[in-house]
Amino acid sequence: MTTSQTASESVSVAIVGSGGAGALTAGSILLAACGKSGLYGNMNRSVGPQIRGGEAAALLRICSHPVDCMSESYDLLIAIDWNNADRFAAEMPLKPDGLVICDPESGEVPDAIAKTGVSIVEVNMKDLAKEVAGGRENMIALGLAAGVMGLPIESLMAIVSAKLSDKGEHIVEAGRNCIEAGIAQVSSHARSLEIKPPEKQGDGRWLITGNEAAGLGAVRGGVRFAAAYPITPATEILEWLSPALSKTGGALVQAEDELSSINMIIGASYGGRASVTATSGPGLALMIESIGLAAASEVPIVVVDVMRGGPSTGIPTKSEQSDLNIAVYGCHGDAPHIVVAPLSVADCLFSTQWAVHLAEAMQSPAIVLSDQSLGQAHVLIDQPANVAFLAQRKIFAGGQVETYNRYALTADGVSPMAIPGTPGGQYTADGLTHSQKGTPSSKKSDHQDQLDKRRDKIANFDYGNHWADVEGDSDMVIVTWGSMTGAAREAIRKLSAEGVSVKLVALRLIAPFMKDNFLKALEGTRRILVLEQTHSGQFHQYLRAQCDLPAEVRHFHRPGPHLIGPEEICTQIRDWISA
Amino acid sequence: MTTSQTASESVSVAIVGSGGAGALTAGSILLAACGKSGLYGNMNRSVGPQIRGGEAAALLRICSHPVDCMSESYDLLIAIDWNNADRFAAEMPLKPDGLVICDPESGEVPDAIAKTGVSIVEVNMKDLAKEVAGGRENMIALGLAAGVMGLPIESLMAIVSAKLSDKGEHIVEAGRNCIEAGIAQVSSHARSLEIKPPEKQGDGRWLITGNEAAGLGAVRGGVRFAAAYPITPATEILEWLSPALSKTGGALVQAEDELSSINMIIGASYGGRASVTATSGPGLALMIESIGLAAASEVPIVVVDVMRGGPSTGIPTKSEQSDLNIAVYGCHGDAPHIVVAPLSVADCLFSTQWAVHLAEAMQSPAIVLSDQSLGQAHVLIDQPANVAFLAQRKIFAGGQVETYNRYALTADGVSPMAIPGTPGGQYTADGLTHSQKGTPSSKKSDHQDQLDKRRDKIANFDYGNHWADVEGDSDMVIVTWGSMTGAAREAIRKLSAEGVSVKLVALRLIAPFMKDNFLKALEGTRRILVLEQTHSGQFHQYLRAQCDLPAEVRHFHRPGPHLIGPEEICTQIRDWISA
Amino acid sequence: MNAPQTKPFKAGDYRSDLTPVWCPGCGDFHVLMSVTRALAELGTAPQDVAVISGIGCSSRIPAYTNCYGFHGVHGRSLALATGLKVARSDLTVMVMSGDGDGFSIGGNHFLHACRRNVDLTYIVMDNRVYGMTKGQPSPTTEPDWDSALSPGGTGLSPFHPLVIALASGANFVAREFSGDIKNSTRTIIEAIKHPGFSFVEILSPCVTFRPDEKEWKNTVHKASVDETDDPARAARRIMTDDGMNVGILYRGNRKPYKAHVSDRIDDMAALESEFAIPPASKT
Amino acid sequence: MNAPQTKPFKAGDYRSDLTPVWCPGCGDFHVLMSVTRALAELGTAPQDVAVISGIGCSSRIPAYTNCYGFHGVHGRSLALATGLKVARSDLTVMVMSGDGDGFSIGGNHFLHACRRNVDLTYIVMDNRVYGMTKGQPSPTTEPDWDSALSPGGTGLSPFHPLVIALASGANFVAREFSGDIKNSTRTIIEAIKHPGFSFVEILSPCVTFRPDEKEWKNTVHKASVDETDDPARAARRIMTDDGMNVGILYRGNRKPYKAHVSDRIDDMAALESEFAIPPASKT
Numbered sequence A, B: 001m002t003t004s005q006t007a008s009e010s011v012s013v014a015i016v017g018s019g020g021a022g023a024l025t026a027g028s029i030l031l032a033a034c035g036k037s038g039l040y041g042n043m044n045r046s047v048g049p050q051i052r053g054g055e056a057a058a059l060l061r062i063c064s065h066p067v068d069c070m071s072e073s074y075d076l077l078i079a080i081d082w083n084n085a086d087r088f089a090a091e092m093p094l095k096p097d098g099l100v101i102c103d104p105e106s107g108e109v110p111d112a113i114a115k116t117g118v119s120i121v122e123v124n125m126k127d128l129a130k131e132v133a134g135g136r137e138n139m140i141a142l143g144l145a146a147g148v149m150g151l152p153i154e155s156l157m158a159i160v161s162a163k164l165s166d167k168g169e170h171i172v173e174a175g176r177n178c179i180e181a182g183i184a185q186v187s188s189h190a191r192s193l194e195i196k197p198p199e200k201q202g203d204g205r206w207l208i209t210g211n212e213a214a215g216l217g218a219v220r221g222g223v224r225f226a227a228a229y230p231i232t233p234a235t236e237i238l239e240w241l242s243p244a245l246s247k248t249g250g251a252l253v254q255a256e257d258e259l260s261s262i263n264m265i266i267g268a269s270y271g272g273r274a275s276v277t278a279t280s281g282p283g284l285a286l287m288i289e290s291i292g293l294a295a296a297s298e299v300p301i302v303v304v305d306v307m308r309g310g311p312s313t314g315i316p317t318k319s320e321q322s323d324l325n326i327a328v329y330g331c332h333g334d335a336p337h338i339v340v341a342p343l344s345v346a347d348c349l350f351s352t353q354w355a356v357h358l359a360e361a362m363q364s365p366a367i368v369l370s371d372q373s374l375g376q377a378h379v380l381i382d383q384p385a386n387v388a389f390l391a392q393r394k395i396f397a398g399g400q401v402e403t404y405n406r407y408a409l410t411a412d413g414v415s416p417m418a419i420p421g422t423p424g425g426q427y428t429a430d431g432l433t434h435s436q437k438g439t440p441s442s443k444k445s446d447h448q449d450q451l452d453k454r455r456d457k458i459a460n461f462d463y464g465n466h467w468a469d470v471e472g473d474s475d476m477v478i479v480t481w482g483s484m485t486g487a488a489r490e491a492i493r494k495l496s497a498e499g500v501s502v503k504l505v506a507l508r509l510i511a512p513f514m515k516d517n518f519l520k521a522l523e524g525t526r527r528i529l530v531l532e533q534t535h536s537g538q539f540h541q542y543l544r545a546q547c548d549l550p551a552e553v554r555h556f557h558r559p560g561p562h563l564i565g566p567e568e569i570c571t572q573i574r575d576w577i578s579a
Numbered sequence C, D: 001m002n003a004p005q006t007k008p009f010k011a012g013d014y015r016s017d018l019t020p021v022w023c024p025g026c027g028d029f030h031v032l033m034s035v036t037r038a039l040a041e042l043g044t045a046p047q048d049v050a051v052i053s054g055i056g057c058s059s060r061i062p063a064y065t066n067c068y069g070f071h072g073v074h075g076r077s078l079a080l081a082t083g084l085k086v087a088r089s090d091l092t093v094m095v096m097s098g099d100g101d102g103f104s105i106g107g108n109h110f111l112h113a114c115r116r117n118v119d120l121t122y123i124v125m126d127n128r129v130y131g132m133t134k135g136q137p138s139p140t141t142e143p144d145w146d147s148a149l150s151p152g153g154t155g156l157s158p159f160h161p162l163v164i165a166l167a168s169g170a171n172f173v174a175r176e177f178s179g180d181i182k183n184s185t186r187t188i189i190e191a192i193k194h195p196g197f198s199f200v201e202i203l204s205p206c207v208t209f210r211p212d213e214k215e216w217k218n219t220v221h222k223a224s225v226d227e228t229d230d231p232a233r234a235a236r237r238i239m240t241d242d243g244m245n246v247g248i249l250y251r252g253n254r255k256p257y258k259a260h261v262s263d264r265i266d267d268m269a270a271l272e273s274e275f276a277i278p279p280a281s282k283t
């Protein structure tokens, strides 16, 4: 790859078109090709309300370094056609010096875009495609994008061959020819968006979504059983897990509803198999009663909630962080359990795997709060290391004792669990308040003992330093959680380039709240900016409930679907400093 | 009623016996007879795990003034027999100068009781009963209790006649004779527990449970439709409502489960009828998804949650306040709604009626957090006044507008609602994020607008002075909510008699949190004691989340089933003052 | 509100101006046509009809009508409609669902709505797939249908919704094909007119995830026997048919649900008297 | 864990020492006897049996056995048992429920457990009432049964759980009377041995809230026809019987659920390779 001096570290590209135009396919190939070139990047898909045939956009960001979040504005917009241009204008604002490539045959450049004064280049994509036997305009668009970005043609061709090969050699051939035709157009243009070569050359990259990563984390953690009911935007976890579990000796059962799926995994886990389900807000709501059962009967389970816009059916295809409350406080009665949130797409793997480990170690339900912006993002990452967290349950080995007390009071609150089949371990798991043996009881001492035990086992566990990512040093701190971390990180990098240093405290372990660690991380802090993607400020309220925030606090929050971006965060900090 | 000088203002009585001994019947008659004498009082029933035939205890407290809570210890224990004496000893401790009346024929006085040194009087209840044709020992016990307390025999006889008349005149006769035989025994005893005549003579008293009061509150508020699935300890609300609604032109549908009952009332309310359901924790958990639907689609509904010990199936027959979290925070997404808690048995009527009014006025779900200690307590109260709160919905009258916008943005956030049948008002209610018209939308502006609207309509409503009961004046304040209020009130009365003044702030409106009012009520406060019946301190955390508590705070909390009593509260305050 | 209409209605009067999100060719377009035609023919004014649904492509239908509608949560339409109809017996209440919404997550309400026999008309657009979530098997999907979630098929036999309806107490049971608008319309009219709970399963192809279902227009056939009022006979027939025979299969005489809410508001005093204890006479 | 037992078991080996909370005379005592006798006769060791239930008087049964047990939440026992059996196909999994737990709140799992046909034995102690919550009508209660919640009766016809099971795909369907311990035991043995989902409805009187059911011992009678393997025929028979005929009514050949979890742990590398993108060749 030879690069000019003006090459940049990050280029953001949107490819749009009406349904069937193939914008998403073009985007996928482009992203993979960048990966093959050793670059990093990510892609989100945006589609209209139609199930099929509506307009679609591939939103990419390509970087020479690992990427934390999507762009807030775009360098390049390739419009295969201009249907539903108003949606694009709102969702993918162009940079002032942005470039638009469009086909003059498919209508006028929409006012909203023309007015911004960006450069507009017209290319007859449809005509060019027609000149190629079996050619399609989205492949022309792909060539144009690659050309403008200066991507090595070999990477592109390799990916095209791999992705289209099952459609026949003539389709591959047509694709290659279109791409070449597209690239050929670029030399004639005035402006280029060349991208810098990757920081680390020659690394193997993975192309993965957050949902796939969560699935993989579960399997790596030792999960061999899953049950679930499809729901947007969590379905891909299930669709990935189903064949993956078959291949590893496990099984996924499609349940009739979420009441069933949660109880299926409780049953499987009671049987000794680490188990998982995945859902989104409406499904989590239906699972709440039985998450309480898992807490009371001390059966480890993992529930991955890929959050979407709420309340109720809300906006199924868009991201929000507003299931924090239900995840932490949703159960009736006092039912302490674990809530973990991945801080990036790659962290979906680690966090889910860790959640399996925590659930199994403490015989407790664990909820993983991912969201649409993580789950459905396609991201180029470094191949993730193997971490040592595995399902490891404290088991009753059988036979030795007079009476086996399933819910025995122990020093760490975790009681050895008998797995069905173990002689001498027979007991009845129960959601009723019970004695140590498991017998239903309404005695105040039993109730208090078991409530204490379940609180303590979770409160006193050693979570190591995974409870949060704490980065940098400053008396100005951004406190955030989950998917908001990416934008916060990027904002902090930007500010640092401006000479402003900001510390990051990004919570991975939401519940139990690590009060001591948290306050330690905030020692010496003067200002705290709390960041979250909710309407009511759920995270902020949660922090307030758990501790006295030891500094001046500002709070920046907003519901979905408009993600809070790095530049907005920078503005918050800059304004505060200059105030 | 002629009374001795030693007569007291409050006498607490426990009548215990094995299943079938009739302890509960005796207790009921005793309570009603006290009511007929113009006294106040309350009764709780305590039964074993058996569905039928287990031991049972009637726990009464009779007062010459309105009574706030149960006794922490007992003046009089009448044991028809001594089965399961260990349970009694724990649940109903005797005062040091207490009196035990028992039958020498039915076994030894249990050690735990004998050791305390209380006076023990033996009466051959079984023998005495045998001497009366058709006589039963529980009626002898009733006579004994009435005798010791100096109750007018006319009241007793009137109630016995009314309660037993459907069993035939000979049973009534036998009852009367036994009572007389019981009373006759008393004159021969050394000690009497005479009760002072009532403060207000000649008043009509009501004998009602909290569950009945909640049902009546709903009907008074205008509810004409109910749907529900039975669950302890809420079933009595349904069993009261079913015939009551039939009599007032309404209907109750027994649903197949709570998912169904919540949706049935949403449907009925969408159709224009004020609607209610009642449940307990596990049922509330199942309703959570659709409470979010009611919030998002702006359909008024009232859900009465009679809390019991949690988590999971927990202790169905015992009280706890631990559904606060799920009631306030249980929904996925941001779904603001109303949460109200009755502060006494009588207040179950007012609070439920008010909740109907609030739900209807704001087109929002309202949750009423009652609990077992209120719902199943039988209490003698003054006949409650009629209050003016009625279901009054802002309705779209039909016909006048071009396009009817069901979810129009209005000044107060409440939009006129079209009731099916109204020409020109046709719209589709939706749980998806929607435009003002109701059309599904994933636009950020629609999402933000509707979230703002739903927050504002609830935040800006005028709740008058019903948000809390604020009583007394002092820089020492007890902050509590719901059923804990009774014990707090009694504690404050006790302390006041000792010369210690304590202010009470008891929250009736839990959500939205009335921050300004709350902080106003706490102006000048130096010390706050937060009281609640939960394990984890849910209420305390909730307060912390909502505001900075403006004083030194102590927190006294405990899970069920052992209710926090006035004397314990006094100890907390006394210790703090003397510290 | 239920006064007989003088002006005759056209099908178009029951359509809103919203463009459906459905894929071109989706069978649900035809169901929408049949429903609006049936309502026009019955002549009930749009404001006196309520269309209740859950979540799914099919469940999007209420907003495409010009009636009152409720697009509730997934699987709960029958419960919501039951509350509405008991509270407002003057309305014509239609419930419209899909095979996932109605038979998978909503299965329990299906059982109990049949049993309760409230006067509702329940139309399930059965495409043997979850369309909205992009192609997972439903309770009516063939055992060998390949999908991402169940590679190679579930191996599970589809169950018999119509027999379940009969065993649970439904009062009218029919099956139609969406493409046959004439017969679908006629059956929907009969279903609405029949008292108690009427259940119409409409085979409605999902052209996107089940393109094979485009063939249905060739495989459906009229039931070879006449409708019956004997539920046991109807059940046996349906259990042995090929799932493709259409028509009204059962029209029963089971007693519809009785309770309903009236506008009568009675005096509360009688209700409250049960709590009163008269004050003790002076002693 | 599943090695054949040499020492023969007695029914008592399957009983725990816990005293049931049931009322004296409750039919569930007999069901407990039948189950323990059946297990003893089959000879599966107590630790290899799991008894799963929901909430209700009947659902209290697991803790009275000496097997592994799970007393879960109301209505979800079949789902929990399905997960357990798929994860642990080596265990004998019994599911024990009541008519409220199983047919009211649990109705949907009943439908889908039948359809899925996992190798479970499902015993419903049907007393036509909610015992635990003190006497409300259930889906099998007679329309005129008076109660506080439904004064004068619900007016609703009970539905046919056995036909619903057949229409949904159950592989073995029987009805017994709790008081007939001999036949109940025999049928439970057959149900456990039969592959796939076996459903046994046991009429089990609630002597407290339905004292009339003490009469059942006189009204039950053996089914007049032999068991069949034709579900349509069985369905028709049951829909026309009087609800009181007992015996094995259907023993089918439907294919049991296939998926299960093994102890095999395969290499993850193959799984992960799909995410890898080889580094670009030097350009």
Ligand SMILES: Cc1ncc(C[n+]2csc(CCOP(=O)(O)OP(=O)(O)O)c2C)c(N)n1
Binding pocket: A229, A230, A231, A232, A258, A282, A283, A286, A313, C055, C056, C057, C058, C059, C074, C097, C098, C099, C100, C101, C102, C125, C127, C129, C130, C131, C132, C133, C138, C206
């Ligand atoms: C509680 C809940 N679980 C899951 C979903 C996701 N979901 C939406 S529609 C659907 C299936 C719809 O299938 P069907 O009723 O057959 O409708 P179709 O799209 O095929 O017409 C599912 C699973 C949801 N919205 N809510």
Ligand SMILES: Cc1ncc(C[n+]2csc(CCOP(=O)(O)OP(=O)(O)O)c2C)c(N)n1
Binding pocket: B229, B230, B231, B232, B258, B282, B283, B286, B313, D055, D056, D057, D058, D059, D074, D097, D098, D099, D100, D101, D102, D125, D127, D129, D130, D131, D132, D133, D138, D206
């Ligand atoms: C979610 C939920 N709703 C309601 C209840 C209350 N409840 C407990 S048992 C029961 C009915 C049990 O009836 P059945 O299954 O017939 O058992 P039986 O007591 O008659 O044996 C109900 C409604 C509950 N525990 N959980």
Ligand code: SF4
Binding pocket: A051, A052, C021, C022, C023, C025, C026, C027, C028, C057, C058, C127, C131, C132, C205, C206, C207, C208, C209
């Ligand atoms: S996905 Fe299938 S069911 Fe949904 S709109 Fe498209 S064709 Fe119709």
Ligand code: SF4
Binding pocket: B051, B052, D021, D022, D023, D025, D026, D027, D028, D057, D058, D127, D131, D132, D205, D206, D207, D208, D209
């Ligand atoms: S209430 Fe009925 S079902 Fe429950 S234990 Fe008593 S007799 Fe048995």
Ligand SMILES: [Mg+2]
Binding pocket: C056, C098, C099, C100, C125, C126, C127, C128, C129, C130, C131, C138
């Ligand atoms: Mg479908």
Ligand SMILES: [Mg+2]
Binding pocket: D056, D098, D099, D100, D125, D126, D127, D128, D129, D130, D131, D138
């Ligand atoms: Mg029952």
